[in-house]
Every structure is written in C-alpha cells, then in structure tokens.
Amino acid sequence: MIEQPARISPSSLPENPRRTFLVRVIQGVHTTIGATLAFVLGGAALAPGLTRRERLWLSAGDLSALRDGEPRAVTLRVARQDGATEAVDRRVVFLVRSGDGGVRALDSTCTHLGCRTRVNADALQIECPCHGGVYDLEGRVVAGPPPRPLDELPTRVEGTRILVQV
C-alpha cells in the first residue's frame, strides 16, 4: 500500500510556462482523438436504436370481395428489416365496408390483454375468446373488460384495391 502524505501534483511544482503549454496540448490532442472515436463508434452503436419503425401501405385484397356490413378477416404479411435479417409479422385485420363506400380496418388484437379477437358472423360482432370482450363492427366496446375500442388502421382505396397502413 502506497502511503501518500501530501499532494504533489504537477500543478504544485514550480510553474514552467513551456511545461504547462505542453500539458495543455497533450490534453487537447487526446481529448480530440477520444471525442472522434466516441462520435464515430457511438454513432454506429446507437443509430439503429433511434430509427423509427417505417410505415408501409400493404395490399389487403379487392374491394369487390367486401360486402356491406359483413366484416372480413385478412392476414397481412408485414416484412421489415431487422438488422441484417428480415423479420416477418403476420397481422390479422378486420375490413368493414362503411356506408359511404369507404373501408375501415380494425386491428384484431383485443385492447384488454392482447388476445386475438374473431368475427362472429351470426351476431355481427367481434368477440374475444379470452375474457369475453365484445366489440361491434365499428370496433366499439359492447361488453366485457376491454378498456377502449379496437385500434383502427389507416386505409385508402386505389382503384378497387384496398391498402392498409401498418
């Protein structure tokens, strides 16, 4: 164990302007090298975490396949870049034709605990098998524990093709 009775730092030595200047230059150069490395390497390490998930318009079938007031479950294949690989999510959305000719797309994930809901074609409602949540065809909660309506995804119609943004 080193016994250190008093502070003897370079600054406590007799002042020597040339020496002080050299110390400043040395500190400056090493700080610059360190900061450059931190910028380049830190940038490469952190950049992918800061990018937003991109939004894609995916084709969800033809408008003619959809009848008024009859929801249709469509599986969308969402491919996204995940580093060097491609990750594929499969998302099920319910397409409902609204009265004015537009189309609504409801995410099939129950807003309660994330179960997959399904369409009950007889009762014309969307039901969650897990805890009995029930939604109407507009996605509003009719019964059960869900705290909010089903999420709605933006849609647009191009010619007769339905596009859904995920």
Next chain:
Amino acid sequence: MLARFLDWCDARTGYRAALHHLLDERLPGGTGWAFTLGSVILLLLGVQFLSGFVLAMYYVPSPLLAYDSVRYVMRDLPMGSVVRGLHVWGASFLVVAAVAHMLRAFLHGAYKAPRELTWLSGLAALLVILGFALSGYLLPWDQKAYWATTVTINVARGAPLVGEWLASGLRGGPELGALTLGRWYAAHVFLLPAVLLAFAVAHLFLMRRHGISGPLRPKPGPATPFFPWHVMKDTVVMAVVFASLLTLAYFVRAPLDEMANPADASYVPRPEWYFLSLFQLLKYFPGPAEPVATQLIPGLAVGFLALLPFLDRHPERRPWARARLPYSVGMAVLAAGVAGLTGLGLRDRPEGKAANDWGLLPVAGLELATGENSVCARCHVAGGPAAPMERTSLRRDEEWLLNHMTDPVAIAPGVRTAEDRAPRSAMGRFGAQAVVAYLRRRHAGIEPPPLEPGVRLAAMTYASTCVVCHRVSGEGGTLGPDLTAVGQRRDAAEIQAIIEDASLVYGESSMPRFKDKLTGAQIEALAGYFAGRK
C-alpha cells in the same frame, strides 16, 4: 467539490502516487522520436478493441448471415463503413507499427540482458497480432475469406506428424463451414484478446521494471521526465497516425468480395499483404518441398527472433559493431526476404476472375430480375408480399435460390393470398442461375457495366444457349473452352464464323451449327461482345 472527491479517492487508493510513479519516470537524455512506436501500438490496439466491439454488435458468426451482417454494416448502418474501415485498415497499421517497433528494438540492441523477457513478450504479442489478422479475414465470409482460409488450413495440414490433427482442429469439422467460422470467431473475440492483453501487460511491466534501453549514445545531462517531455512526442505521432487512419477509413471502403461460393473454383485466393511473403514463398517450393516454405523457413525466422537475446549476449549495443554484426546480417536478410517476397507477391498477380468483371450470365440475370418483364418485381416491391429487391439477401443455399426462382410460390409460403392468381413458372434453370449470379455481384456492391443493347442481347442469348458448354468469368459449363479472354485469340469475324458453323472452321467439332438456331442479330451481338473480352 471535485477536488474534495479526488482527495477522498486518493486517500483510499493512492492513485496520485501511482500516477506520479507512472508519469515521472526519468528517461535517458536524447530519447527521441524512434521511441514513440510503443504508444502508437497502444493507440491502435485501443482502436481495434473499440471498433471490434461495435462490429461484434452487428456481426453474426454463421455462414448464412455473416456476409449479410457485414453488408448491413457497410451499407445500412450509419457510420458503419467508417467503423469497419478503422478495424480493417487499423489491422494493417498495427502490423506495420508492431514490426517497426521490433526493428527499432533490434537496432538498439534492446533485447540484451536484463531485457530478454521484454523482447520475448513483445515477439509473442506480435505473433498474436498476426493471429488476429489471420482469423479476422475469415469472418466476412466472402470469396477471399473462404479461399484464403482454405489455403491456410491446407498449409497447416502439411505440417509433419501433427498436420492432419492441426488442420481438423482449425477446421472444426470435415469441411470448411459453420463449425470453422464459429471457432475462428470465438478465437478472434475471446481467446486472442485475452492472450494479447496478458503479453501486453507483461511487456509494459517489464519495460518499466528495467527502464527503456534508450539511445545508443545518451545525451549528457540530467534525465528528463517521461511526462510531459516525451509524452508530447508520443502525442504528436499518435495524432498523425490516428488522423491518417481515420482519413483512410472515411475515404476508402474496406473491401468486401462476393459472398463465399465453394462451387466457384475460378476464384484465385490471395491473402492480405502481410501474409503475401509466405504465400509467395510457397510458389518456389512446389509439391513435396512445400514444408520448406510452410514450416521450415517461417520456423527458422521465428526461432532466430526468439533465440536472439540468448545468442547475442555481448553487451555491445551498436548494430554495426563487430560483436553484433552476424545478428545484424541475419536480421537484414530476414527483413529483406520478407520485403522482397512481399514485393514479388504484389507484382505477381495471378490470372483469375477480376473482382469487378460482370461476365455475361449476371448481365442476363440483371435483365431478368429488373428488366421490363421482370417476374421478380411481381412480389419483390415495396409494400408487396415479399421484401423489395434491394433488401433481398443470399442467406439461402444455392439449391433453394434456384428452386425459388423457377417456382417462387411453392417455396416461399405466405407470399400469395388466396385471391391472388398463381404466377406462371417464373423462369428456367439457366435463367435462375443467371439471376443468382446477378445477385452475387449486386450484393458485393459491384457496379454493372454500361448495358448497350448488343450486350443485353448477347447476355440473354448466352444465358439460354452458350452457357451450357462455355464458361465466362467463373460461370457456365466446362465442355467447351473458357471464353473469359477469348478476344485475345480471335476477332469478331472469326468468332461469328465459329458460332455459325464451327465445323467449317475446325473441320470436325462437337459444337453444333447455330446458323439456323440463332438469329443473325444474336450471333452478331455475341461475336461483338466476345471479341471485346481481352
């Protein structure tokens, strides 16, 4: 506040005294610029460690993904190509700095008693650095990685008695593949850094224990403290080296060949420049004499360096003095040998596929994949059922790729919904091979040549007909002659005559008459293209 905190730390650690011990070492007068190389090596090791840490975040040590993960770093990752540039070019800087440091120590006779172990720990660290370099360039899993490592393992197999055993240890399995990549990666990121750290720490500890050897004739006068007088010199050289490395990394992309293709034997492997001398040496000792180049001469060289402190025990330090002359001559022969062989190796460019040669099959693939009637674009578009073409990868094996291209839907479930019409069978076997060849080139970032209509027509004709028998730039059949450099032997008129009716030129030929099978325009396009291949 800060001062009080530092006082508190000092009272418990005594770091100030340690720092003083470290910085206030007295150096002999006249310790000059030649003594800054050790600091440069420390800086470069730091850069390698940090850039390697970032690369390891993205790298995947598997033949299926290694290449794509390096491509991701080079193409998609912000500043990724600079990071890989620092690591790849930094490796070369490190080899140069370490060898220069060793030569400096030799010239100053710095290995003499009591510094024998300082020299040996440094020599061991240099060998570990070469081990890093060797294991490092397998990792991108490109053509160079695959074939240069094949050569390395074959060299190891030539070792007497333990050869086979050594080779299977390096390979990890019966063939060069996933098992090899896994163990070389593990060595590169776990084993070698730990070993290098041990040797470096020992080297620095011994250097401080015995002090530096200093200049041959120290300047009279008081010794100067290491800090800041010598540290200033270190700092200047470190700044110059770092600035050069960063500039190189920024402006020159670290090379990445086409993805490893064990089937393409037309690739002629060449190692990195720092192993070129050994590679060149192999050429002078063919066949049974090979162990002379692979074991005997390198073994003698390393043995000479390792035994130097025990052979040259005279206290004389001047390299030209009579007592040291034999060793100085030995070192000069070794240095001249390595430099001369490296120079010969650089000049001796073997004939093989040029890295940026597109050949014909990939051009046909480009036409099929991205042309007007592309079947690929039905699915591989943004928002389409499959990844857009610029995002596709080659991580499947060749068999899968070829099957996918002839019948895209059958082998890629989920790309077609029930109401989509089934696409027609996309393309024939040769078309699929053309597209795979195209993807290999494109993934390596090699720019396609200017595509005049004649070249397009020649490519499409070649891909449907000539490819069966003739090889161009590594792709195609081998029944007929290789046409990679046919322009050196024949002009356009001769080539046209051979295509039209080979038997009229050669008398008897197994090549069919194409006069009626191909159109005049097709034959003309082929003749024009091949005459230009020199």
